[in-house]
Structures are given as structure tokens and as C-alpha cells.
Amino acid sequence: MGQSEYLLDVLIFLAAAVIVVPVFQRFRTSPILGYLAAGVIIGPHAFGLIGDTKAAHGLAELGVVFLLFMIGLELSVSRLKTLGSKVFGLGTLQVVITGGAIAVVASALGAGLNTAIIIGGGLALSSTAFVLQLLVERGERPTRFGLTTFSILLLQDIAVVPLLILVTLLGTEGESIVDAFGMAALKGGGAIAVSILFGRYLLRPLFRLIASLNSVEMFVATTLLVILGMGWVMSLAGLSMELGALLAGLLLAETEYRHQIEADIRPFRGILLGLFFMTIGMSIDMVFIYNNLATVLMAVIALMIGKTAIITALCRLTGSPFSTSIRVGFALSQGGEFGFVLFGAAAAVGLTSPDLAQILMAVIALSMVATPLMFIAGKYIANRIKSQATHPKNSIETRQEDVKDHVLIAGFGRVGQTVAKVLSDAGISYVALDLDQTRVARCREKGMSVFYGDANQIHVLQAAGAGQANLAVITLDDPKTTCRVVSALRSEYADLPILVRARDRRRSLELEHVGATAVISEAAESSLQLGSIALKTLEIDEDDALCIIQGYREGDYQRLDDIIQGEGS
Numbered sequence: 001m002g003q004s005e006y007l008l009d010v011l012i013f014l015a016a017a018v019i020v021v022p023v024f025q026r027f028r029t030s031p032i033l034g035y036l037a038a039g040v041i042i043g044p045h046a047f048g049l050i051g052d053t054k055a056a057h058g059l060a061e062l063g064v065v066f067l068l069f070m071i072g073l074e075l076s077v078s079r080l081k082t083l084g085s086k087v088f089g090l091g092t093l094q095v096v097i098t099g100g101a102i103a104v105v106a107s108a109l110g111a112g113l114n115t116a117i118i119i120g121g122g123l124a125l126s127s128t129a130f131v132l133q134l135l136v137e138r139g140e141r142p143t144r145f146g147l148t149t150f151s152i153l154l155l156q157d158i159a160v161v162p163l164l165i166l167v168t169l170l171g172t173e174g175e176s177i178v179d180a181f182g183m184a185a186l187k188g189g190g191a192i193a194v195s196i197l198f199g200r201y202l203l204r205p206l207f208r209l210i211a212s213l214n215s216v217e218m219f220v221a222t223t224l225l226v227i228l229g230m231g232w233v234m235s236l237a238g239l240s241m242e243l244g245a246l247l248a249g250l251l252l253a254e255t256e257y258r259h260q261i262e263a264d265i266r267p268f269r270g271i272l273l274g275l276f277f278m279t280i281g282m283s284i285d286m287v288f289i290y291n292n293l294a295t296v297l298m299a300v301i302a303l304m305i306g307k308t309a310i311i312t313a314l315c316r317l318t319g320s321p322f323s324t325s326i327r328v329g330f331a332l333s334q335g336g337e338f339g340f341v342l343f344g345a346a347a348a349v350g351l352t353s354p355d356l357a358q359i360l361m362a363v364i365a366l367s368m369v370a371t372p373l374m375f376i377a378g379k380y381i382a383n384r385i386k387s388q389a390t391h392p393k394n395s396i397e398t399r400q401e402d403v404k405d406h407v408l409i410a411g412f413g414r415v416g417q418t419v420a421k422v423l424s425d426a427g428i429s430y431v432a433l434d435l436d437q438t439r440v441a442r443c444r445e446k447g448m449s450v451f452y453g454d455a456n457q458i459h460v461l462q463a464a465g466a467g468q469a470n471l472a473v474i475t476l477d478d479p480k481t482t483c484r485v486v487s488a489l490r491s492e493y494a495d496l497p498i499l500v501r502a503r504d505r506r507r508s509l510e511l512e513h514v515g516a517t518a519v520i521s522e523a524a525e526s527s528l529q530l531g532s533i534a535l536k537t538l539e540i541d542e543d544d545a546l547c548i549i550q551g552y553r554e555g556d557y558q559r560l561d562d563i564i565q566g567e568g569s
Contacts, residue, residue: 009050012042012050013275013278016041017038020034021038029372030130030368030371030372032337036281036365039277039279039281039282039283040281041281045286050282061276062272063271063274063276065241066265067129068160069227069245069249071246071249072247072248072249072253073262086152086318090314090318094124094155094314098120098306098310099121102124103116105302106119106120111356118166121166122343122360123339124156125160125335126152126153126334127335127368130334130337131331134372134375135149135150138375144320144321145324148324148328149327149328149332152328157246160338161242164242167346168240170349171350203226203251203255207437207452208437211437214435219264220264224268226248229244231243255452256437256444256450257452259433259464260452260460263459263463295359297366303363304370312325312329326378327378331375331378333371334364334367334374335368343360405429406428406429407419407429407430407473408432408465408466408471408472409431409432411434411476412433412436412475431449431464433455433461434450435452435454455485461492466489466492466496471497472498474499475500479503482500483510486515487515490514498515501519501520502520508521
């Protein structure tokens with residue numbers, strides 16, 4: 001392919017995404033469906049604007065790699081402790097029982113044993129990207145329903161790695177199922193052990209060194225090197241790149257750099273994941289699906305009813321209220337994006353025929369389309385059967401998350417540390433961000449909840465839980481950066497109280513203009529503190545002194561502006 005032809009393919013990809021995806025978002029539909037539709041339109045089975053290029057597929061696979069890495073970042077030890085029983089208990093039961101039931105049905109319909117296992121494993125998975133987006137949009141991520149749903153999705157995402165390894169092993173001639181499972185477990189265990197040793201002794205010192213250079217480009221390059229390097233090493237060992245990316249995320253999840261890394265990788269993940277869905281769309285033959293529409297629709301209905309029933313029953317058996325169980329079952333009834341990966345890999349090694357792969361991919365895509373309606377139906381049914389009088393405690397118990405109702409502190413110098421200490425003494429949790437990696441390392445050794453991250457990036461603030469925070473405290477030194485941070489927070493979170501420190505009254509007015517709830521002027525407050533001490537030293541009555549000082553504060557320091565030259569508004 002010539003250079004101009006390659007560039008034309010890239011332009012067609014970008015144009016299709018820019019034109020089609022916003023249309024789907026305008027109708028409040030997931031961009032995933034937009035990317036799939038764009039791929040169908042430009043693919044060889046529709047208008048044929050672009051061929052089935054290996055370069056596009058290679059880049060698209062990186063989208064899945066980065067998605068697994070982001071999932072690894074979610075799997076911190078503290079989060080696993082909070083959700084452990086649900087992740088490894090309920091999540092494992094869901095994958096095994098749902099996958100087994102689907103495999104039994106597939107085998108009864110004539111599929112071979114190996115093929116039935118892959119079909120069961122692929123359709124047991126739900127859409128992490130789709131469901132989490134709906135949970136966030138509806139503000140239900142921290143609820144009991146959201147946490148239970150997230151826990152199952154988390155285990156499903158972990159299960160993708162052994163399933164991908166299993167596809168490769170089952171596709172090998174003469175390989176038995178028992179041998180395949182044993183080899184997958186052996187290789188996976190060895191890879192995890194080596195990765196833990198690497199992360200403990202090399203990864204944190206490496207990031208500490210790079211962060212000390214204060215170079216954004218080098219920090220991003222190091223993150224990409226770790227992700228792709230671990231993926232490459234795993235592929236050399238006969239495992240999947242996705243496993244390497246997942247392990248890289250796990251290793252970095254407990255470091256002080258996780259929020260900055262998450263913000264840096266998010267654009268790469270979004271673009272490449274969009275390309276992944278477009279290449280999936282290119283492989284979908286709409287004519288074939290139309291000719292087999294009855295079969296596809298029956299499979300979609302059977303899949304969604306079956307998964308809803310199984311997941312609802314499992315949630316109820318593990319102690320969730322019936323109303324919550326119903327909602328989780330409806331929310332996770334669809335197929336997932338990793339099903340596309342599994343069935344594409346299975347078709348490549350001959351475990352499924354191309355026609356069967358087409359039908360399975362169509363089932364996943366159509367079940368995704370129905371997901372918003374399933375969310376609405378599940379909530380409606382749950383509300384009808386839920387009795388608030390019978391479960392009065394649930395209003396308190398349904399809100400829990402490892403990072404929520406906290407204070408977000410941007411800047412962790414002396415002022416930020418003082419605020420954090422006051423909050424800790426009062427029993428209030430906080431998450432702090434700072435770009436001085438030496439300071440971050442020193443404070444973390446003292447048990448302080450501070451992370452390396454650039455508060456000037458809204459994605460870093462979001463990764464630090466700005467959406468679940470009760471309050472933001474901005475103690476950054478640079479006035480321009482402080483204004484940008486306050487403006488971004490106010491634009492994204494209209495009701496979030498934002499407290500800021502400023503050097504003088506002029507800066508205070510600027511910060512109030514861009515959305516600060518309250519601003520403390522360092523110059524004015526320092527002057528008042530000195531004045532207060534002076535009055536006490538001169539033995540002025542303490543109540544009189546407090547009244548004088550408080551008068552200036554209640555006037556928002558305006559009276560000081562009238563006195564101090566050059567300090568007026």
C-alpha cells in the first residue's frame with residue numbers, strides 16, 4: 001500500500017467516526033454503537049470505502065490492550081478488599097454458571113465441545129464499557145446496585161485473559177481441554193509471579209526517576225513502554241498481550257502515580273478502542289445477518305432472558321436484595337466487547353466457522369443496542385417490587401465506595417498538608433494530588449493519602465474522585481494554574497464547594513469570578529493574624545480584639561482593600 005493510500009484509509013476512518021458517532025450520541029446512545037455503525041458503513045460488506053487492512057487491525061488490538069490496562073488500574077488492593085467477596089464469589093459464579101449453561105445449549109444445538117466452551121465463555125461476558133458509561137451517566141456507580149454490577153464486570157474482565165489463552169490452546173491440534181486449562185493456569189501463575197517481582201523492585205523506582213525530570217512527554221513515554229513492553233514479553237511467552245497490560249495496571253494501581261497515569265492513557269485508550277469497534281463493524285456482513293435475521297433475533301432474546309434470570313438468581317443467593325438483584329440481572333444481560341475479541345480469535349484458529357462468528361458478533365451488537373431499554377425496564381420492575389417500609393436501612397447501606405464523600409486537595413505543600421492533617425484529625429478522608437514526586441513519596445511513607453498527578457488536567461481530578469467528593473481545596477502556588485483548575489472543576493461539577501487560597505485580593509476576585517466558593521487571601525489573612533497577636537500583646541480585651549478581626553473577615557477583606565495601597569479591586 002502506497003503512502004497516499006494509507007493516508008486515505010486513515011482519513012476515511014477519522015471522517016466516519018466524526019460524522020457517525022456524534023449522531024448516535026445526539027440520540028443518547030452509546031458511542032460504541034456509533035463506532036460499530038461507522039465500521040459497517042465503510043467496510044467491505046457495505047460501501048467498501050476501505051479494505052480489511054492489517055495495520056488497522058493491529059492498532060485496534062492495542063485499544064483492547066489499553067482497556068485491560070485501565071481495568072488493572074481499577075484493581076487496587078484496597079478496592080479488592082472492599083469488593084472481594086462480590087468479585088471473586090459472585091463474579092466467578094456468574095462467569096462459570098452462565099458460561100456453562102450457554103455451552104450446554106450450544107452443544108445441544110450441534111456445536112463441538114471446544115466450540116461450545118468458547119461460545120459459553122464469550123457470551124457469559126457483558127459490556128464493561130457500555131454498562132459503566134450508563135452507571136456514571138445515571139449517577140448510580142456508588143450505589144449497591146452499581147457496586148454489585150461493577151464487581152461482576154471486574155471478574156468478567158479478569159476472566160478474559162484465561163479465555164484468550166484457552167482459545168489459543170484449544171486451537172492447537174491434539175490439545176485436550178484438561179491440558180489446555182492446566183497449561184493456561186501454569187503460564188498465568190508464572191507470569192503473575194515474575195511481574196510482581198518486576199513491579200516491586202523496578203517499576204516504582206523507574207517512575208520515581210522519570211517523575212523527577214518533570215517532563216510530561218517522558219512520563220507518558222514511560223507508561224507506554226511499560227504497557228507495551230509487558231504485553232510484548234507475555235506474547236513471547238505464548239500468552240496474550242492483554243494479560244501483560246492487565247498485570248501492568250495491577251502493578252501501578254498501588255503507586256502514587258496511578259491517577260496521573262490514568263489521565264495520560266485515557267486519550268490513547270479512547271481513540272484506539274474506537275478504532276477497535278470500527279474494525280469489528282467492518283467485519284460484520286449485514287447481508288448475511290439479514291438473511292439469518294430470525295436466528296439472530298432468537299439468539300438475542302434467549303441470551304438476554306437467560307443471563308437476566310441466572311444473574312438475578314445468583315445475586316439473590318449471595319445476599320443482595322431482590323430489587324437490586326433484578327436490576328443487576330437486567331443491566332448485565334447483553335454480550336460484551338470482549339466477546340468480539342474471543343470470537344474473532346476463535347474464528348482465526350478454526351474453533352468457529354466464519355458464519356457462526358458472524359452470527360455471534362451480531363448477537364452481541366444487537367444485545368448492546370437493547371441495553372439502555374433493559375436498564376429502564378430493570379429499574380421500573382425493581383421500583384415496583386421494592387418496599388421502602390420493609391427495608392428502611394437500605395437508604396444508608398446502598399451508598400458505599402472506597403473513594404467517596406472525601407475532600408479533594410490539589411497541591412500538597414505546607415498548606416495542603418496542614419489541611420490534610422486537620423481533616424484526618426476530624427476523621428474525614430481526603431485524596432491529595434501533587435507533582436513533586438519527592439514530596440509525594442515522603443508523605444506517603446507517613447501514611448498520607450497523596451498521589452502523583454497534575455491537577456491541571458480534569459481527567460486526573462476525575463480519576464481522584466472529584467465527582468464523588470464533598471469538597472475541593474485548591475492550594476496550588478501558580479495563580480494561572482489555580483484559575484484553570486477552579487474553572488474546570490466548576491464547569492464539570494456545578495454543585496461542588498471549592499475552597500482556594502490566593503496571594504492577594506486581586507487574585508481572590510479572579511478566582512471568585514471563575515467559580516471558587518470561598519477564597520482565602522494569604523496577604524490579608526497574614527496581616528489579620530499579625531494584628532490579632534499585636535492586640536493580644538498590648539493586652540487589649542480578647543473579645544474586643546476578636547470582634548475587630550472578625551469584622552474585616554466578614555467584610556470579605558474589603559475594608560483592608562480600602563486601606564492597603566495597590567490592593568484595591
